[in-house]
Amino acid sequence: MFTGGALPDSVVIRRLDLGDAPALVAFYNSLSRASKRTFRPLGPVTMLEKCENIVVDNVAVADTKFDLVAVQDGGAQGARIVGWGFLWDLHTDEPVLGLAVADAFRGQGVGTALITRVLDVARERGLTRVCLTVVTDNEVAKRLYKKHGFVKYGEFVGEDGLPYFRMRVEF
Numbered sequence: 752m753f754t755g756g757a758l759p760d761s762v763v764i765r766r767l768d769l770g771d772a773p774a775l776v777a778f779y780n781s782l783s784r785a786s787k788r789t790f791r792p793l794g795p796v797t798m799l800e801k802c803e804n805i806v807v808d809n810v811a812v813a814d815t816k817f818d819l820v821a822v823q824d825g826g827a828q829g830a831r832i833v834g835w836g837f838l839w840d841l842h843t844d845e846p847v848l849g850l851a852v853a854d855a856f857r858g859q860g861v862g863t864a865l866i867t868r869v870l871d872v873a874r875e876r877g878l879t880r881v882c883l884t885v886v887t888d889n890e891v892a893k894r895l896y897k898k899h900g901f902v903k904y905g906e907f908v909g910e911d912g913l914p915y916f917r918m919r920v921e922f
Contacts, residue, residue: 759859766809772802775805778851789889836862838878883901883919
């Protein structure tokens with residue numbers, strides 16, 4: 752098992768591509784109940800149309816979203832998404848970061864690779880800050896975010912009744 756920044760040999764990080772919408776749906780909908788408790792930018796379940804819109808937003812002239820995926824080469828079964836990191840609302844003063852990793856790939860460097868690449872893109876684009884929300888009891892995520900310079904700047908209770916922290920990193 753990989754525990755540092757190195758990825759498993761079969762996993763690559765790349766930008767979301769035009770043909771990725773079905774794989775993104777499969778990834779999102781296959782997240783465990785625990786993962787969906789803390790990561791649900793598309794609701795409890797998503798549909799192909801929502802993921803197609805995300806893909807279009809990544810390649811459209813407006814370029815309001817920047818999404819990366821961690822993809823595992825599944826051999827004869829084809830490639831599958833095992834992680835997803837994104838920067839949304841790029842046209843605002845507070846772009847939003849989101850991150851999810853399939854349960855079977857946690858602790859293998861996928862989340863670290865995704866957040867590192869996403870934050871590199873934010874800096875390259877000249878963004879001054881990136882924001883996120885995290886459920887207050889998601890200790891693994893909070894440690895990862897703090898490791899990458901995020902600090903808490905607020906709290907709120909979400910529509911789901913869960914307590915959240917607002918965090919941001921400034922460049």
